[in-house]
Amino acid sequence: MKNFQRILLSLIVFLMFLTACNSRNNEENKSSKEINMTIHQSSKQGVTADESNNRDSQDPTSNYGGADAMEDIKIKLTIKDEEVIVNMYNNPTSKDFLSLLPLTLTFEDYAGTEKISYPSNKLSTEEAPSGSDPTIGDFTYYAPWGNLAIFYNDFGYSNGLIKIGKIEYGIENIGNISGDFTVKIEKMD
Template identity: 40%
Template sequence: MRIFLKYTLFVSMLVWGSLQTASGQGTEPSTGSETSPSTASQGTKILITTGSNHLVAMMDDNPTARDFVSMLPLTVTLRDFSPAEKVSDGLSKRLSKYGAPASGMGMTGDIAYYSPWGNLAFYRGQGPDAAGVIKIAKIISGIEILNQSGTVRATITLSEKSDE
């Protein structure tokens, strides 16, 4: 009798798990960042302000980008890292890496989350293929601001204008 009950319980758990997976529930692992909005971020524009200069970027639609949008508005310090990129200081929380590729190569105009350091990379040229690079946005105007050498303070907000 005990063996029958254990077997029944085991089969019930298997059936329940497969029903959860089939319905799409329980398939995304917890990232410790449960505040990520469920709405798509693709098509969402962000405004990056440095002094009187502005960059506009279009967000990608992935869990990392959505998690980043949930943190806005945000002010970061950008510094030169290489001829190809400026990087931010660390973000106040780690972003979701769910579904992200193991590595990526930043292209001119990309904004990426670098998961090993928990910061952002703004590409003014092509970067190397590196583990943990997750693209979250593409700069659509104002990229020349990234060519300014040295550190710069940047405030990132959701763009209020859809035609910027």
């Protein structure tokens, strides 16, 4: 009976050890994935992982007027027969974009997170923050590449990303589109 108890106790200790090791491996794998994602995001912007991790943690859009919608300035994105309405923010990049309207652009998917397009002109980055952390529905301008980006999934902080608006409704019409698609962009009255 004592042998049975010793074997059972040994088995319990062994299982606890395996559980602890597995938990540690999962944490290391998660940490490794987070580091790789940070490096991937940072390399997209041309900075090192250390520079990305040392960025200012406060929301840079608050210093740029990104949190404030321009009074009654909205744009309409027409995709096939569906409409997406965007409240525009009050900042120089947003105002520069509005000066280009109306536009018809072709968007494509990028990384299963955003739809991107390249307007013919680069937009102003005057007074822009060093970057931002986009959320679902953000209408943005990625200054290093000169592209617009509409986020239909969360992404993470990106250097050079400037929020220029927020989708009021219709985000579900963006994320479900596969392949390239044409968007007519115009100011609303």
